[in-house]
Amino acid sequence: MLIMLALAGCIPRGQQSREPPRAQTPARAERNSAQILQCHLDLAREEIGFRALPDQRFSGGCSALGAVQLTEIGTPVTNLRAMTCPLARQFARWNREAVQPAADQWLGRRVVRIETFGTYGCRTVNSQPGARLSEHAYANAVDVSGFVLEGGRRITVQDGWNGDDDRVRRFLRAVHRAGCRRFAVGLSPDSDAYHYNHMHFDMGRGPYCR
Numbered sequence: 001m002l003i004m005l006a007l008a009g010c011i012p013r014g015q016q017s018r019e020p021p022r023a024q025t026p027a028r029a030e031r032n033s034a035q036i037l038q039c040h041l042d043l044a045r046e047e048i049g050f051r052a053l054p055d056q057r058f059s060g061g062c063s064a065l066g067a068v069q070l071t072e073i074g075t076p077v078t079n080l081r082a083m084t085c086p087l088a089r090q091f092a093r094w095n096r097e098a099v100q101p102a103a104d105q106w107l108g109r110r111v112v113r114i115e116t117f118g119t120y121g122c123r124t125v126n127s128q129p130g131a132r133l134s135e136h137a138y139a140n141a142v143d144v145s146g147f148v149l150e151g152g153r154r155i156t157v158q159d160g161w162n163g164d165d166d167r168v169r170r171f172l173r174a175v176h177r178a179g180c181r182r183f184a185v186g187l188s189p190d191s192d193a194y195h196y197n198h199m200h201f202d203m204g205r206g207p208y209c210r
Ligand SMILES: [Zn+2]
Pocket: 008, 009, 010, 136, 141, 142, 143, 199, 200, 201
């Protein structure tokens, strides 16, 4: 049961249902490839290691289009696989501009590993039957579950968000708030019961932060 909840997708509220990808008009495809190229250039300029992945379409309307595999963002990250390029760009920026400074400020240590439950997953919102597809179904979302500090201390969203350590609570809230400024949607354990153990960030329709 816990594992099922842990793997559940997330509800970015206020979003409309979106249709599965379909054949694009040439103008649209050109615009999209220009945006992807710009995103690749941004990653290169910011010295973020990545590999472009071939477009993949799966049954059920799921897809990973214009996705990249991050290989080096300055901090090792677990379970990070296909991500849309804009999601990857914001994730790397979030790590550099928000996670490390917040860890220095509140915990006095560097984060040496970010733990996630992953990115792509062909599933509906919160894995509920009949619900629309989650942003995870488009490789456009990431679920962050914890952080390991220099020295080995491990901070988890599940234990830390409402835990006893005030500095850990502040650190987690700081990185969540900073995520809301960089991603379209940011959800925390304060959003609903499905997110008791992770922060969900996606580049779908926003802004929404809770
Ligand atoms: Zn999620």
